[in-house]
Amino acid sequence: MKKALSSIYIIIIMLFLYLPIFALMVLSFNEAKSMAVFTGFSLNWYVELFNSRLIMYAVVNTFTIAIISATVATIIGTAAVVGLDAMRPKTQNVILAANNIPMLNADIVTGISLMLFFLILRVPQGYMTILFAHITFSIPYVVLSVRPRMNRKTDRLFEAAMDLGASRKYAFRKVVLPELRPGILSGFLLAFTMSVDDFIITYFTKGAGINTISTIIYSQVKIGIRPSLFALSTIIFVVAFVALLIVNIKSKKQEVELVL
Amino acid sequence: MIIANKKWASPFIIWIIIGTIIPILSIVYYGMTSKDGGVTFANLGAIFSHDNLQALELSLLLALVSTIICLLIAFPMAMILKDSKYGKQGFLIFVFILPMWMNFLLRTMAWQVLLERNGVINSILTAVGLPRQAIMNTPGAIILGMVYDFLPFMILPIYNVVSKIDKHLLEAAYDLGANKITVFTKVIIPLSVPGIVSGITMVFIPALTTFVISNMLGGGKINLIGNIIEQEFTVNSNWYLGSGLSLVMMVFIIISMLLLNKFDKTGGASLV
Numbered sequence: 038m039k040k041a042l043s044s045i046y047i048i049i050i051m052l053f054l055y056l057p058i059f060a061l062m063v064l065s066f067n068e069a070k071s072m073a074v075f076t077g078f079s080l081n082w083y084v085e086l087f088n089s090r091l092i093m094y095a096v097v098n099t100f101t102i103a104i105i106s107a108t109v110a111t112i113i114g115t116a117a118v119v120g121l122d123a124m125r126p127k128t129q130n131v132i133l134a135a136n137n138i139p140m141l142n143a144d145i146v147t148g149i150s151l152m153l154f155f156l157i158l159r160v161p162q163g164y165m166t167i168l169f170a171h172i173t174f175s176i177p178y179v180v181l182s183v184r185p186r187m188n189r190k191t192d193r194l195f196e197a198a199m200d201l202g203a204s205r206k207y208a209f210r211k212v213v214l215p216e217l218r219p220g221i222l223s224g225f226l227l228a229f230t231m232s233v234d235d236f237i238i239t240y241f242t243k244g245a246g247i248n249t250i251s252t253i254i255y256s257q258v259k260i261g262i263r264p265s266l267f268a269l270s271t272i273i274f275v276v277a278f279v280a281l282l283i284v285n286i287k288s289k290k291q292e293v294e295l296v297l
Numbered sequence: 298m299i300i301a302n303k304k305w306a307s308p309f310i311i312w313i314i315i316g317t318i319i320p321i322l323s324i325v326y327y328g329m330t331s332k333d334g335g336v337t338f339a340n341l342g343a344i345f346s347h348d349n350l351q352a353l354e355l356s357l358l359l360a361l362v363s364t365i366i367c368l369l370i371a372f373p374m375a376m377i378l379k380d381s382k383y384g385k386q387g388f389l390i391f392v393f394i395l396p397m398w399m400n401f402l403l404r405t406m407a408w409q410v411l412l413e414r415n416g417v418i419n420s421i422l423t424a425v426g427l428p429r430q431a432i433m434n435t436p437g438a439i440i441l442g443m444v445y446d447f448l449p450f451m452i453l454p455i456y457n458v459v460s461k462i463d464k465h466l467l468e469a470a471y472d473l474g475a476n477k478i479t480v481f482t483k484v485i486i487p488l489s490v491p492g493i494v495s496g497i498t499m500v501f502i503p504a505l506t507t508f509v510i511s512n513m514l515g516g517g518k519i520n521l522i523g524n525i526i527e528q529e530f531t532v533n534s535n536w537y538l539g540s541g542l543s544l545v546m547m548v549f550i551i552i553s554m555l556l557l558n559k560f561d562k563t564g565g566a567s568l569v
Contacts, residue, residue: 043377047389050374054396057407057445060417064410072410073420113308120306123299132306135313138321141498143506143550145523149530149543150320156536157323173316176309195300213300236402236509241530254402258513262406270403277398285391 058274065267072262082264086272089265095248098164099233102249106171107228113172114179115221118187119213133180140177147174148241155242162244170242171235175228182224183217191216226284324547327540340541349525349542356521357549359436360504363443364451367500368493370444371451375492376485378452379460390456397449405442405513412438412514434516442510443500450499458492459485494557502550522546 068077086092121129139147151170155162191213198208236251243252250269257266331337343349378389396404411417412433419429432438462485470480508523515521526546529539 043373043380046373047377050370051392053445054393054448057404057411058396058399060411061403061407072413073415073417113312116305117309119301120303120309123301123303124306132310132313135317138313138317141502141550141554142321143502143546145506145508145526146321146324146543146547146550149526149539150324151316152530153323153327153536153540154320169316173312176312180309192300209300230398234398234400236400251400251402254400254406255509258402258406258409262410266403266406267410270399270406273403274399278395281391281395281398 058270061267062271062274064264065271067264070264072264082268085263086265086268091248092250092253092265092269095250095253098167098247099249099251102164102168102171103229103232106168106175106232107225109172110175110179110228111221111225114176114224115183115217117176117180118183118217121184122187122192136177136180138177139174140181144235144237145241148238151238152241162242163247166242166244167239167247167249170238171232174235174238175231178227178231179221179224182227183220186217186220324540324543327536328544329541330537332537340538341545343538343541344545348520349522352520352525353522353545355436355519356505356523359440359443359521360501363440363447363504364497364501366440366444367448367451368496370448371455371496372489372493374452375455375459375489378456379462393449393452401446402509402513404446405510408438408442408445409433409513412441433514434518436515436519438514439511439519439521442514443504443507446510447500447503450503451496454495454499455489455492458489462488490560494560498554498557501553505549505553506546 063075064072065082066078066080067075068079068081121132124132148170151166151173152162155166160166194212194216195208198212199205203211234251235249236255239249240252240255243249248256250273254266254269257263328340329336329338331339344353378393381389409416413419414429414431414433416433418432422429432441466484466488467480470484475483506523508521508527511519511521511524522542523546526539526542529535529542533539
């Protein structure tokens with residue numbers, strides 16, 4: 038009885054989560070522009086999507102920004118964890134509290150604060166300002182993913198390596214980095230996803246004339262939804278599905294902490 | 298032994314100062330300045346104007362309602378996931394993480410397509426002979442969108458906590474004569490507080506400050522505080538007023554954080 042109830046509950050929640058997405062998927066193959074009636078199968082909207090320069094540029098921007106910002110954030114964040122380890126606990130706590138601000142703050146506030154900052158400095162807003170903003174909100178996630186790996190065990194292993202005659206550099210490369218690696222990897226993935234998924238902060242820091250996938254969806258929805266967006270969401274869903282599947286399989290193998 | 302020099306953290310510290318602290322101070326600066334450069338509280342006081350106050354009240358109400366709905370849906374879900382054989386990193390968790398990987402604008406757009414006057418739901422209703430429903434552009438539609446977008450953020454932290462509850466504790470409680478209800482209220486719920494708290498934070502604050510969901514599912518007719526702030530920056534270009542209202546909103550964010558921190562002793566560690 039209890040089992041049946043929980044199965045029904047799971048099914049209802051799954052329908053709630055997935056029916057809207059599947060409705061879009063079905064409509065993306067619709068012949069007509071209708072948002073309600075399926076008139077026949079066609080790939081017209083996929084053709085329109087791939088012919089849209091605006092959307093294709095946005096896709097390129099989204100992924101280059103995500104890769105660059107995640108890489109920079111991972112380097113700065115990992116270095117930060119290593120450096121923090123040498124500080125007094127009190128200092129560490131103060132810095133970590135500041136580190137939490139962008140994570141806990143509302144995105145709209147983070148976005149506005151950066152926009153004002155760029156306005157005050159008279160920095161023209163565009164690709165570079167988006168990049169700066171994305172690195173800013175990604176670093177905290179990297180720090181929080183890597184830090185638990187910088188523990189006593191890592192310290193001891195480092196000492197042991199030094200005792201056995203390794204140089205500082207060698208011990209760091211061969212002992213400390215491999216210990217941190219799962220955290221670094223999940224931090225990078227988290228930063229990458231956060232960047233791809235972000236809309237609000239990008240919206241306030243992008244300026245005119247540049248778009249990411251999120252901002253283009255928002256501007257198109259305002260004008261009127263075209264089914265090419267359904268095609269886009271179908272593709273994004275499939276890509277996310279495959280990517281997550283790979284991450285899941287890999288994380289089982291290498292014991293990377295599963296990312297959101 | 299110290300692995301490396303403190304200096305390794307300096308790019309990070311500089312980045313926090315430039316990227317986080319100075320920008321937030323600039324909100325404070327603009328929020329407390331009038332257009333001609335003097336210090337003023339008028340931008341903060343603007344929250345008491347009829348329209349703004351109404352928007353703030355509606356935001357608080359909608360955020361509260363959708364947080365409660367998320368919590369009511371998520372807790373049983375987390376308990377089911379905990380007992381499920383698909384357990385950690387299994388199929389079910391995968392199912393709940395997957396929608397989060399899809400752009401939330403597309404997810405919100407999906408509901409727009411479903412709820413529209415000539416949308417999917419209404420054409421199904423008319424096909425079976427029922428009257429059309431005007432769900433779109435109502436506060437109800439916004440709550441629906443919030444619950445849909447933020448539900449996984451409630452399920453995951455609660456699941457993370459309940460799945461780590463030591464089974465021996467529950468057994469001990471039963472051995473000492475507790476019944477199911479007592480075990481649930483006296484053992485399971487108190488132990489899952491950190492997860493509940495981070496879930497509430499991760500739903501309430503985005504819901505309170507959203508302007509996207511209200512714009513897309515409210516048809517631009519329902520103004521939340523997020524919409525008003527967004528318009529001050531993008532339409533009216535009145536950064537002073539926009540910053541002032543943002544400061545007021547930050548006060549509400551800080552209050553809810555402080556309230557929640559009282560219950561969560563892990564210091565937000567369950568957020569990630």
